[in-house]
Amino acid sequence: xxxLAVASEIFPLVKTGGLGDVTGGLPPALNAAGxxxxxxxxxxxxxxxxxxxxxxxxxxxDLFGGPxxxxxxxxxxxxGASLDILAVDAPHLYAxxxxxxxxxxxxxxxxxxxxxxxxxxxxxxxxxxIVPDLAFDIVHAHDWQGAMAVVYLHFHDGPRPGTVxxxxxxxxxxxxxxxxxxxxxxPDSAFILNGLEYYGDVSFLKGGLSYADRITTVxxxxxxxxxxxxxxxxxxxxLRHRAGVLSGILNGIDDATWNPAxxxxxxxRYGRGRLGRRDANKTALRQRxxxxxxxxxxxxxxxxxxxxxxxxxMLVDQIDGLVAAGMQLAVLGSxxxxxxxxxxxxxxxxxxxxxxVIGYDETVAHLIQAGSDALxxxxxxxxxxxxxxxxxxxxxxxVVARVGGLADSVIDANEAALVAxxxxxxxxxxxxxxxxxxxxxxxxxxxxxxxVWDRVQRNGMAADVSWRGSASRYVALYQSLLAERPxxxxxx
Ligand code: ADP
Ligand code: GLC
Numbered sequence: 001x002x003x004l005a006v007a008s009e010i011f012p013l014v015k016t017g018g019l020g021d022v023t024g025g026l027p028p029a030l031n032a033a034g035x036x037x038x039x040x041x042x043x044x045x046x047x048x049x050x051x052x053x054x055x056x057x058x059x060x061x062d063l064f065g066g067p068x069x070x071x072x073x074x075x076x077x078x079x080g081a082s083l084d085i086l087a088v089d090a091p092h093l094y095a096x097x098x099x100x101x102x103x104x105x106x107x108x109x110x111x112x113x114x115x116x117x118x119x120x121x122x123x124x125x126x127x128x129x130i131v132p133d134l135a136f137d138i139v140h141a142h143d144w145q146g147a148m149a150v151v152y153l154h155f156h157d158g159p160r161p162g163t164v165x166x167x168x169x170x171x172x173x174x175x176x177x178x179x180x181x182x183x184x185x186x187p188d189s190a191f192i193l194n195g196l197e198y199y200g201d202v203s204f205l206k207g208g209l210s211y212a213d214r215i216t217t218v219x220x221x222x223x224x225x226x227x228x229x230x231x232x233x234x235x236x237x238x239l240r241h242r243a244g245v246l247s248g249i250l251n252g253i254d255d256a257t258w259n260p261a262x263x264x265x266x267x268x269r270y271g272r273g274r275l276g277r278r279d280a281n282k283t284a285l286r287q288r289x290x291x292x293x294x295x296x297x298x299x300x301x302x303x304x305x306x307x308x309x310x311x312x313x314m315l316v317d318q319i320d321g322l323v324a325a326g327m328q329l330a331v332l333g334s335x336x337x338x339x340x341x342x343x344x345x346x347x348x349x350x351x352x353x354x355x356x357v358i359g360y361d362e363t364v365a366h367l368i369q370a371g372s373d374a375l376x377x378x379x380x381x382x383x384x385x386x387x388x389x390x391x392x393x394x395x396x397x398x399v400v401a402r403v404g405g406l407a408d409s410v411i412d413a414n415e416a417a418l419v420a421x422x423x424x425x426x427x428x429x430x431x432x433x434x435x436x437x438x439x440x441x442x443x444x445x446x447x448x449x450x451x452v453w454d455r456v457q458r459n460g461m462a463a464d465v466s467w468r469g470s471a472s473r474y475v476a477l478y479q480s481l482l483a484e485r486p487x488x489x490x491x492x
Contacts, residue, residue, distance in 0.1 A: 025254030120148025144174030147208025223248030285371030289355025301372030
């Protein structure tokens, strides 16, 4: 079974958040489960630079305003594995340094519609076998940036592979003025209520959701949440309509990158048996964050985009109380300038007790996981969330809002779970300041009951957060699509 994944990010070549982690971490697990995966990505400078030996396999004379070459290359990973990559080398669309979506002024590139329609159109053409020797059974698109591949395949004349669209975050929909539509090269019949049209605009995500053979999201709970008006972001009606093909498959983590026993980004490497070695990481983290070396002070970490989704404005309001209770806080994040300023001010005000690094820094992200006692994720909504999975693996007890994938991946330390010996963290609900405050009190109480704390920490480290189980669920989904191939071919 051959899979063509379509994505705008892939770690370690290009990443702005969890999407890159998933598209980089899932292929090795799929390959191991018998679904050979190639990922098609835009040829940003970082991607082309990482594939020096890539070879041209196809040329489009005009891909939305200029020529494009499809380059085929491999990127080596740990333990002899590698990522198979197709890069769309289209300089007029992607030869721009920095963030894949934003210009240096922090605003979206004005031609993002064409840039990601280009990715989708190229992926759809490859998916239908335009390149000899490159045949695919399934095209698996990720988020709105990959969604147009599904749309172009739906309108393709002739046999086509099955399509899957995975929604990593319904908040981002790829919505553009109707004036874009005539440039997309689609029949007029695509610009309808049950297609790409969304309140008079073009919505890439809606197009993908309308036409995909299967829709997945990144946790079972989020799959349920998005069919209701509260979390449906205006698309819940469509998602209810398509509920029969919608499912949630929880993300896993890339074990080679996120493994405390082999992590080269942290000073003290450890496993469940050598937890004492975490102390070196806590000390290094305190130094990096300007925190005092206070014996027994509980250190809480945060690694996050600073946006309203993540609920960290509520944390800002709790900082005085948290410090008064003797806890310390280490924050790594970037995003909303008001929130960035709020954490910088808190760090100045509570010198030695609160530290922050504003910006994007892989090394600090690993150090927080390896050196914090607890990791806080107070999201208002969270399709899956990866930082709490890393925290489980690294022995930082996750404190999470009970939403989306956070609800599905952390077992709350309530009485029943403690008695059964299965608790792995703390959940709270609703996601309000009071809810968060109560969760921090529970955390402190747990910290003071060291044998129970140790048990919860070890349970978390033993939890299976790998891709194995979820990769087999994707493979089962792909197989169900293969079984429908004769019907698809008849319809084409
Ligand atoms: P989302 O994709 O919504 O941002 P996830 O929890 O799924 O949330 O994934 C976030 C990913 O981005 C994780 O790998 C996390 O470590 C990383 N990350 C987030 N913010 C930063 C940052 N400021 N510096 C380094 N890594 C970050
Ligand atoms: C999105 C979501 C996050 C999820 C990630 C990877 O960025 O916000 O919850 O973990 O995608 O699926």
